[in-house]
Amino acid sequence: MRLMAASGRTKQDVANALGRTINAVAARAMATRVKFRSIRRPHEQKVMFRRRCLRCRHLFDVDSRYRFVCDLCHALDEWRGADLG
Numbered sequence: 001m002r003l004m005a006a007s008g009r010t011k012q013d014v015a016n017a018l019g020r021t022i023n024a025v026a027a028r029a030m031a032t033r034v035k036f037r038s039i040r041r042p043h044e045q046k047v048m049f050r051r052r053c054l055r056c057r058h059l060f061d062v063d064s065r066y067r068f069v070c071d072l073c074h075a076l077d078e079w080r081g082a083d084l085g
């Protein structure tokens with residue numbers, strides 16, 4: 001099973017091949033610390049953070065962990081900065 005995991009099989013593949021349930025394979029993998037390739041591929045999706053805007057307190061989604069205000073407040077900040085500057 002370790003070899004199958006190393007060759008990029010998913011738990012489902014191994015479960016089918018061994019005639020076991022996916023839960024049995026998962027439990028065995030956990031016990032033997034075998035790393036399976038995930039069926040989902042989260043790295044292909046853009047990571048979005050949901051956070052609360054520090055300015056207007058509305059929830060918003062942002063793709064950067066360094067953004068703390070929503071698009072509207074961010075635009076307002078830029079506008080205000082330009083006005084002052």
Ligand SMILES: [Zn+2]
Nearest residue numbers: 053056070073
């Ligand atoms: Zn805001």
